[in-house]
Amino acid sequence: MSSSDHSLRVLVRKLESIGPLSAEERQAVESLPVKTRVLEPGHDIVNDGDQPSHSCLVLSGWVCRYKMLSLGRRQVLSFHVAGDIPDLQSLHLPLMDYSLAPLTRSAVAFIAHESLRELTATFPGLAAVLTRDLLIDAAAYRAWLTGLGRRSAYERLAHLFCELYLRQQAVGLAEAHRCPLPITQMDLGDALGLSNVHVNRVLKEMRGSGLVTLRAGTLVIEKWPELAQAAEFDPSYLHLRSGHAV
């Protein structure tokens, strides 16, 4: 079931934000066989403990990785937008150690591991880009870890906003000074190790200081320099190819 509507272009765009692709490589990516689905929040894509035979490319909407603890405690590990393949690592590490779920209505394309193996065997350049993508992922974990361990609630939110803006900009999903952020304050809290109540209070404070406004699923960054400074944000961990002027 090939994609007739070029939905795989979001993947090409993402990979090109990481490293250059040849025309052949672009072509090979775009003709990957996929199964497309539209998913609603509340229905997980893959679960902790699974051994999936496909990986999941996000085509639209927002998806997150998360882990659960007792007493309903949830930790969101990352957010994903169009172009991301959050469970790419299951190609090399069969057993899932986290779950994957849509946070909004999302379209995803399932790509068989077999297809990916064939692709990377044929195009070592693509294999290298995908490896880089996995390692950039790890760099993002390091940044989040630093935030959870040593940043205040205010700094954590500021840092997350910087990251999400730049990542979306890199794949053409952001406008000047604004980008989509259609997730609940609960989800933000679960990502930042905070309660939804406290997220709300910090957002109010940020709004008051005129740095950032989050409303109706849109993030508006009014003062990028101040925001980046408050977050001690250094974009190098995203390892983006392009500059990121705002």
Next chain:
Amino acid sequence: MSSSDHSLRVLVRKLESIGPLSAEERQAVESLPVKTRVLEPGHDIVNDGDQPSHSCLVLSGWVCRYKMLSLGRRQVLSFHVAGDIPDLQSLHLPLMDYSLAPLTRSAVAFIAHESLRELTATFPGLAAVLTRDLLIDAAAYRAWLTGLGRRSAYERLAHLFCELYLRQQAVGLAEAHRCPLPITQMDLGDALGLSNVHVNRVLKEMRGSGLVTLRAGTLVIEKWPELAQAAEFDPSYLHLRSGHAV
């Protein structure tokens, strides 16, 4: 400058804890050219922002990854023991986004990226094992992230102890119910997002409840089941080949 004393056996042992190696692969790893050094705490191995041309294999002692923030805030991202190559990712991601430092007097072997590239080009099986190692690293980040975000101080310490015990057991560094842990309470705090004072208090509490004792650089696990339960510890994220009975 080859290793005359087979110091690379620690690497073989580590890689075999991840996946099987053929005799040729073992031989190839053991004959990697390396430069060995002994390093003292306080002198970083690699720094945030560097673009190293070598990766660093730990031969003995304890090494950590860390990131710094303003006001002296430090976040330790991982601990490493003999057999680990903490900055292996610099082979694919040239720019370091964290620093690497010894926590005790440590012996390390520097392996040129060029040598590693040659090795993985010749032995795809080794390339696969190294990739798996990088991804297991990411799994550990996820476990730590969950701890920092959603676990109490007590649970975080318990979880860390479980991880460090099993990882050392996997490469033959642990005895029954005990293993080395020669790092300061300050370092533990910087890893767990806690102050050294609070680490001290929680350790006292654990000692009191008879679960775990940490003294003179040795961790003694008196009640593994209770400890693992308190931590909600699930070892699957370590993706070890062997079972891990205690």
Next chain:
DNA sequence: CGCATGGTTGAGGCTCATCAACGCCCGTGG
């Protein structure tokens, strides 16, 4: 012996969690 490093303990305070109530928006069904 004196000093440095790291471990231990107490007092007080701040950040953030929890609980609870209320308002808004929007979809749904009578």
Next chain:
DNA sequence: CCACGGGCGTTGATGAGCCTCAACCATGCG
């Protein structure tokens, strides 16, 4: 068309968990 309900955002009150500061102790080393 309106009543109802659920999800989400907002606000207040209270308290737990952990931090900071500061002092003191134990150990090891020159």
